[in-house]
Amino acid sequence: MDLLQNSVIAPLQPYLEPIVSAIPEPVHDAVVSLIGKPCHSALLLDLDVTKDPACTSLAISKALGLAIVGASAVVKIPQILKLISSRSSAGVSFVSYALETASLLITLSYGVRNQFPFSTYGETALIAVQDIAVGVLVLNYAGRSAAAAAFVAVVAASVYALLFDQTLVDAQTMAYLQAGAGALGVASKAPQIYTIWREGGTGQLSAFAVFNYLAGSLSRIFTTLQEVDDKLILYGFIAGFSLNVILATQMLWYWNAPAPKQKASHTKVAEKVPSAKSTGASPKGGAKTPTTRRRG
Known part of the structure; x- marks a missing residue:
């Protein structure tokens, strides 16, 4: 947390403070209702995540919870x-x-x-x-x-x-x-x-x-x-x-x-189309076959 505070938040404080001061009051009230007034003061107003580690854990938990509800x-x-x-x-x-x-x-x-x-x-x-x-x-x-x-x-x-x-x-x-x-x-x-x-x-x-x-x-x-x-x-x-x-x-x-449905349909097609087998039998009536009989 100290690394996060010193390396990330502290250098950005001059830019973050005007943004925080511009946040509407209803938003501050909503944050207070979620994490309580002491944590709201430490994390949002003071921009200090090291002041109370329990507040940081609570804020992460609330953020995750709301994200889960939103994603659901x-x-x-x-x-x-x-x-x-x-x-x-x-x-x-x-x-x-x-x-x-x-x-x-x-x-x-x-x-x-x-x-x-x-x-x-x-x-x-x-x-x-x-x-x-x-x-x-x-x-x-x-x-x-x-x-x-x-x-x-x-x-x-x-x-x-x-x-x-x-x-x-x-x-x-x-x-x-x-x-x-x-x-x-x-x-x-x-x-x-x-x-x-x-x-x-x-x-x-x-x-x-x-x-x-x-x-x-x-x-x-x-x-x-x-x-x-x-x-x-x-x-x-x-x-x-x-x-x-x-x-x-x-x-x-x-x-x-x-x-699975595609695999099943392929199996059914394979079952319905039997493989061709040679029986050796001559074609039945109606089929045209070559003949050696001479025409008079």
């Missing part, structure tokens, strides 16, 4: 667009997305009920909405529209029970559910990992979503350590990061592999 708004959009453009769900596991949706809804409800800072769980709501969209598309393109409607109905009932009517699920049960959410989050990756391994390719799986998730889960471990003293949340993020590493490794390994 679009993290699954490439996956949704890829499914729509291809009209195929090859390589994408519905079970994986259904389990992840359940895990996200529980974590969202747990964060809201315990009044954790929004920057530590806010992305769960945005990603859950996108996961529901992906799940519906996967089922529809698999010809299971009735199952897609049932999936949406189950999600709606779960949201009502967990968030809007807290008498249905008490605090103790919510804690048990959160303990299970970590296991669900881990389990949600297993079907997708297996699907990629079984089909020998990533199909319509979005690389942007996979690598974005890897970075996000790593950042979440840091923000949880800084801002949330809850082992249930921390262990869930650590386990999720471990399996996201496997998914990212698969994405790199199968990067140039053909889509």
